[in-house]
Amino acid sequence: PPSPLPTGSRLLAWVLWLQVWRVAAPCPGACVCYNEPKVTTGCPQQGLQAVPADIPVASQRIFLHGNRITHVPATAFRACRNLTILWLHSNALTHIDATAFAGLALLEQLDLSDNAQLRAVDPTTFRGLGRLHTLHLDRCGLQELGPGLFRGLAALQYLYLQDNGLQALPDDAFRDLGNLTHLFLHGNHIPGVPERAFRGLHSLDRLLLHQNRVARVHPHAFRDLGRLMTLYLFANNLSALPAEALAPLRALQYLRLNDNPWVCDCRARPLWAWLQQFRGSSSELPCSLPRRLAGRDLKRLAATDLEGCATATGPSRAIWTGGPADEQLLGLPKCCQPDAADKASVLEAGSPASAGNALKGRVPPGDSPAGNTSGPRHINDSPFGTLPGSAEPPLTGLRPQGSEPPGAPTVGPRRRPGRSHRSSAAGQRQRGSALAMQRAQVPLLARRQPRPLGLALVLWTVLRPC
Numbered sequence: 336p337p338s339p340l341p342t343g344s345r346l347l348a349w350v351l352w353l354q355v356w357r358v359a360a361p362c363p364g365a366c367v368c369y370n371e372p373k374v375t376t377g378c379p380q381q382g383l384q385a386v387p388a389d390i391p392v393a394s395q396r397i398f399l400h401g402n403r404i405t406h407v408p409a410t411a412f413r414a415c416r417n418l419t420i421l422w423l424h425s426n427a428l429t430h431i432d433a434t435a436f437a438g439l440a441l442l443e444q445l446d447l448s449d450n451a452q453l454r455a456v457d458p459t460t461f462r463g464l465g466r467l468h469t470l471h472l473d474r475c476g477l478q479e480l481g482p483g484l485f486r487g488l489a490a491l492q493y494l495y496l497q498d499n500g501l502q503a504l505p506d507d508a509f510r511d512l513g514n515l516t517h518l519f520l521h522g523n524h525i526p527g528v529p530e531r532a533f534r535g536l537h538s539l540d541r542l543l544l545h546q547n548r549v550a551r552v553h554p555h556a557f558r559d560l561g562r563l564m565t566l567y568l569f570a571n572n573l574s575a576l577p578a579e580a581l582a583p584l585r586a587l588q589y590l591r592l593n594d595n596p597w598v599c600d601c602r603a604r605p606l607w608a609w610l611q612q613f614r615g616s617s618s619e620l621p622c623s624l625p626r627r628l629a630g631r632d633l634k635r636l637a638a639t640d641l642e643g644c645a646t647a648t649g650p651s652r653a654i655w656t657g658g659p660a661d662e663q664l665l666g667l668p669k670c671c672q673p674d675a676a677d678k679a680s681v682l683e684a685g686s687p688a689s690a691g692n693a694l695k696g697r698v699p700p701g702d703s704p705a706g707n708t709s710g711p712r713h714i715n716d717s718p719f720g721t722l723p724g725s726a727e728p729p730l731t732g733l734r735p736q737g738s739e740p741p742g743a744p745t746v747g748p749r750r751r752p753g754r755s756h757r758s759s760a761a762g763q764r765q766r767g768s769a770l771a772m773q774r775a776q777v778p779l780l781a782r783r784q785p786r787p788l789g790l791a792l793v794l795w796t797v798l799r800p801c
Contacts, residue, residue: 363387368394374417378402386411396420400446403427407435418442424471425449433457436464446471448495458483469493473519476500480508491515497543498522506531516540520547521567527551534559541565545591548572554579562586569618570594578605593618599628599636600645601670607641610634644670 362368366378366387373395378387380401390397392414400422409432412418418439428450436442442464447453448471458481461467468490477499485491491512501523509515515536521543530553533539539560549571557563563584568576573595581587590613597603599622610617610633620633625645628636 361389362391363389366390373419379422390415393417398422400424400426405429407431409434409437411435413438415439416441420444422446423450428453428475431456431460433459436460438463440465442467444469447475448473450474451476454478456481456484458486461485462487464488466490468514471495472499474498478502480505485509486511488512489514493517495519496523501525504529504532507534509533510535512536514538519543521545523547525549526572527553528556529553530555532556536560537562539563543567544571546570550574552576552580556580558583560584565589567591568595572596574598574623575602576606578609581606581609587613588615590615590617592620595620596623597621597633598624598645599631599633600625600641600643602644603633604638604641604670607633607636607638 362376363378365381365383366376368374368376368391374391374393375396375398376390376394377396377398379398383399383402383404386399386404386407390412394415395417397412397415397418397420402425404423404426405428407423407428407430412421412435416438419441421436421439421442421444424446425448428447429452431447431453436445440463443466445461445464445467446469451474453475454477456472456475456477461470461484465487467488470488470491470493473495474497477496479502480496482505485494485508488511492514494509494512494515494517497519499522501520502525504520504525506529509518509532513535516538518533518536518539518541522545525544525547527549528544528551532553533542533556537559540562542560542563542565545567546569549568550573552568552573554577557566557580561583564586566584566587566589569591571594573592574597576592581590597620599607610620617634622628622631622633622636625643628640
């Protein structure tokens with residue numbers, strides 16, 4: 336009788352038999368199956384309306400993109416324990432069972448993008464995917480990120496959430512993603528960046544937030560982003576940005592802040608100072624207000640350009656400053672308040688945000704303007720507390736629209752040219768008291784004026800001998 340095969344030969348025969356079985360395993364009719372370089376089941380663009388039921392369980396890669404699949408059931412991939420790559424993008428998904436990816440502990444890439452009708456994902460959908468490093472959820476019509484949606488995804492490095500309909504960034508939404516390096520959030524409807532939105536992202540290298548509706552950024556929003564190298568915030572509604580928010584970004588190299596309605600006045604001083612010492616690459620920051628600086632780059636302005644307080648005035652119009660809520664309710668930031676330390680705080684005379692103004696369409700409804708009822712301006716009451724240049728028209732007689740007080744207007748006291756004025760409240764009190772004194776002195780001044788008849792008599796007496 337033939338001698339038994341040695342142990343090594345039996346092992347080799349077993350491996351060959353396993354490979355033959357894999358090749359001979361049934362492959363779905365609309366798919367192509369192959370073993371090299373990895374066991375793959377590919378069924379792209381086949382018009383499939385459901386996940387095939389007979390996918391080989393040994394598959395390491397499954398490509399189902401470009402079909403018409405509407406639902407991912409809980410049992411779709413349960414037997415595919417070796418799965419590392421799953422593409423389901425460009426389908427018609429409307430629902431994914433919460434346990435559809437349960438047990439796929441080796442999964443590294445999951446692409447669910449371009450499923451515009453998906454709109455919502457159960458918060459437990461990605462639980463147990465401890466090796467997942469790339470997750471595509473872009474262009475899925477998502478309105479919100481459910482609580483704990485990314486919980487436990489400690490290996491995730493790339494997260495694509497752009498071009499959805501996200502209305503907010505929840506606190507601690509990405510807290511477990513300590514290895515995340517790329518976060519794409521552009522093309523959503525995000526109105527602001529709260530304090531805890533990016534907590535835990537200590538490895539983040541690139542953050543794209545452009546083309547949203549961001550009007551405010553919390554001063555501590557980027558506290559954990561010490562390794563961030565790229566930050567895009569262009570094409571938003573930012574009129575101001577706290578320099579304190581940028582201070583923790585020690586590794587920042589690329590900053591894009593263009594296409595925002597920047598207000599280049601006292602509010603912009605901290606940001607301007609931070610930009611002066613920034614050594615990375617940054618875009619221009621074209622000013623929207625004040626009008627005399629419109630279109631100029633904030634970075635290239637002088638410190639003296641950032642004096643006073645520019646504001647659009649008119650019925651139900653005020654600049655969205657992006658500051659704290661109490662300042663927004665007042666309509667003016669602290670540096671524009673009458674009792675602020677800045678003695679050059681005055682309002683700019685001008686028209687409200689309207690056609691041709693970069694702020695059009697960016698002002699939240701219901702904001703009221705900061706009224707100014709101090710009467711006509713003198714030449715020293717220019718928008719920035721200094722005499723206007725020769726190229727600028729005189730500002731006497733100008734008043735913000737909608738600021739006329741009821742009754743007859745009053746005229747404030749004249750001031751000597753070149754003299755620094757006081758704060759608005761003090762100026763109003765001074766003008767009021769001076770006006771009362773002026774009115775009280777009118778009869779006295781009238782008595783001191785020479786009478787016309789007496790003057791004629793004196794002249795006749797002097798000239799009569801001639």
